[in-house]
Amino acid sequence: MFKRLPGDEARNLVTTTPDTAVVFRPAVVQTPAILTLIIFTWRVLTGCVRLVWRHPVATLITITPGALTLACGWRTALLLLTPVPTGLLAWAITDRQSFTRLVALRLLAWWRLTWIYRRHWQPVMIVSGLGRHLWGRDYLPRLGKVTCTAWADLVTVRMLKGQSLKDWADRLDHLAQGFGAASCRVTLTKGGHLMLTFPRTDPLAVPLAALPLPETPTVGPVEVGKQEDGRPWLLKVHGTHVLVAGATGAGKGSVIWSTIRGLLPAVRAGLVEIWALDPKLMELSFGRALFGDRYAATPEDCADLLEQAVTVMQKRAARFAGLQRSHTPTVEDPFVLVVVDEVAFLTAYQADRQLKQRISAALATLTTQGRAVGIGVMAALQDPRKEVMNIRNLFPDKIALRLDESEQVDMVLGDGARQRGALADHISPVPELGAGVGFVRLEASPDPIRVRAAYVCDTDIRDMAATFAAGKDAA
Ligand SMILES: Nc1ncnc2c1ncn2[C@@H]1O[C@H](COP(=O)(O)OP(=O)(O)OP(=O)(O)O)[C@@H](O)[C@H]1O
Numbered sequence: 295m296f297k298r299l300p301g302d303e304a305r306n307l308v309t310t311t312p313d314t315a316v317v318f319r320p321a322v323v324q325t326p327a328i329l330t331l332i333i334f335t336w337r338v339l340t341g342c343v344r345l346v347w348r349h350p351v352a353t354l355i356t357i358t359p360g361a362l363t364l365a366c367g368w369r370t371a372l373l374l375l376t377p378v379p380t381g382l383l384a385w386a387i388t389d390r391q392s393f394t395r396l397v398a399l400r401l402l403a404w405w406r407l408t409w410i411y412r413r414h415w416q417p418v419m420i421v422s423g424l425g426r427h428l429w430g431r432d433y434l435p436r437l438g439k440v441t442c443t444a445w446a447d448l449v450t451v452r453m454l455k456g457q458s459l460k461d462w463a464d465r466l467d468h469l470a471q472g473f474g475a476a477s478c479r480v481t482l483t484k485g486g487h488l489m490l491t492f493p494r495t496d497p498l499a500v501p502l503a504a505l506p507l508p509e510t511p512t513v514g515p516v517e518v519g520k521q522e523d524g525r526p527w528l529l530k531v532h533g534t535h536v537l538v539a540g541a542t543g544a545g546k547g548s549v550i551w552s553t554i555r556g557l558l559p560a561v562r563a564g565l566v567e568i569w570a571l572d573p574k575l576m577e578l579s580f581g582r583a584l585f586g587d588r589y590a591a592t593p594e595d596c597a598d599l600l601e602q603a604v605t606v607m608q609k610r611a612a613r614f615a616g617l618q619r620s621h622t623p624t625v626e627d628p629f630v631l632v633v634v635d636e637v638a639f640l641t642a643y644q645a646d647r648q649l650k651q652r653i654s655a656a657l658a659t660l661t662t663q664g665r666a667v668g669i670g671v672m673a674a675l676q677d678p679r680k681e682v683m684n685i686r687n688l689f690p691d692k693i694a695l696r697l698d699e700s701e702q703v704d705m706v707l708g709d710g711a712r713q714r715g716a717l718a719d720h721i722s723p724v725p726e727l728g729a730g731v732g733f734v735r736l737e738a739s740p741d742p743i744r745v746r747a748a749y750v751c752d753t754d755i756r757d758m759a760a761t762f763a764a765g766k767d768a769a
Pocket residue numbers: 501502540541542543544545546547548676725726729730731746747748749750
């Protein structure tokens with residue numbers, strides 16, 4: 295008499311009495327050898343076709359020498375092929391960019407697909423829990439195309455049915471570790487498909503020197519640093535408000551000073567005014583000459599300056615009403631950028647309740663109504679919690695530099711930003727490695743982008759103040 299046991303393998307588990315050892319009897323299905331051979335051949339053939347289709351250049355380069363040797367012998371093959379490496383070398387020397395784009399990166403992509411991703415795909419998927427091993431079969435997400443850019447591998451993936459972006463976002467560390475990358479970012483490309491980004495090199499690993507001053511006056515977007523992919527980081531300041539959040543020493547000053555630097559030619563042309571609030575008396579006081587009488591350090595002066603900005607805003611709004619809905623900077627109505635270093639000193643940490651109220655009201659008025667009439671606020675903040683900065687949501691653009699806690703990332707960049715790879719709490723506290731590094735979300739995309747601000751050192755600020763001090767005429 296056999297007693298059946300409950301569970302997944304019930305039909306394979308039998309025992310005669312409850313206290314005897316379980317006898318495991320695996321089900322054996324006899325597959326005809328011919329069927330196995332047909333399936334195997336079919337897989338090899340489709341694999342070859344797919345390989346040639348996806349990587350024609352790499353396949354051609356690999357196969358040609360062997361094919362020529364077989365067809366004409368090694369001497370003739372050598373004779374025929376010698377011009378190829380010579381030609382490639384000449385191409386690489388004369389037009390490095392096109393050679394890299396058309397040959398080098400494609401070869402690299404093929405190599406990394408076969409050697410890194412395909413080889414490790416199955417174990418990484420199973421161990422990370424993104425694939426399943428059920429009834430003796432592996433159910434794995436489909437590895438798609440690998441594209442190499444100058445700095446990262448972009449890997450397309452078709453998710454398993456029933457998986458969500460969150461399942462992948464929760465396992466970014468596993469994926470980075472599994473494929474030997476420093477980090478991993480995930481983006482949904484279309485229904486069921488996503489793209490994983492594995493950086494190979496980090497263009498932001500070394501500090502960036504202050505950028506050259508723009509040749510023509512511009513109100514933005516201002517180039518303030520570099521993006522992870524090596525492209526310039528352009529920060530919009532006109533028509534928005536920017537909040538820069540970062541722990542102490544995160545490099546908030548470099549974002550502020552790079553922005554000011556990029557705007558200086560426009561300041562000189564009369565198209566921009568920079569009003570500075572420096573309650574810590576540290577950061578902006580260094581370039582005080584640039585701001586003239588639009589500089590305040592004590593809480594009383596800061597409240598007065600903010601209220602002046604509100605008056606300018608209201609007068610403009612009254613003049614513009616019914617005539618124009620957006621602002622174009624002119625000498626009569628320049629763009630006013632109100633820069634506030636450590637805004638919490640003026641709000642949350644301000645002991646004088648009346649002053650605190652005046653400052654909070656002015657800031658809230660400017661951030662809710664200033665955009666359309668050409669008044670922008672750029673505020674720096676160490677602690678982004680709501681208790682400290684209750685108007686943080688009035689800033690449409692936010693930058694998360696190094697933060698102390700993982701929860702603070704979503705407070706700054708919005709829900710889900712950390713899950714999508716904005717690991718601002720993992721940025722190195724070593725200034726050379728991490729100061730000025732941060733994450734931003736551009737308006738067009740929910741995916742965070744890693745950036746680094748250029749470092750405007752004391753000498754640069756001194757030079758800027760000497761050349762552009764308020765009241766100096768254009769050279
Ligand atoms: N973009 C940068 N690249 C390299 N190093 C930087 C950069 N920005 C700042 N640093 C270095 O980090 C140090 C701290 O920077 P900074 O004072 O701007 O930080 P912070 O966020 O303003 O800090 P705090 O809130 O304490 O004032 C600087 O003295 C400088 O040495």
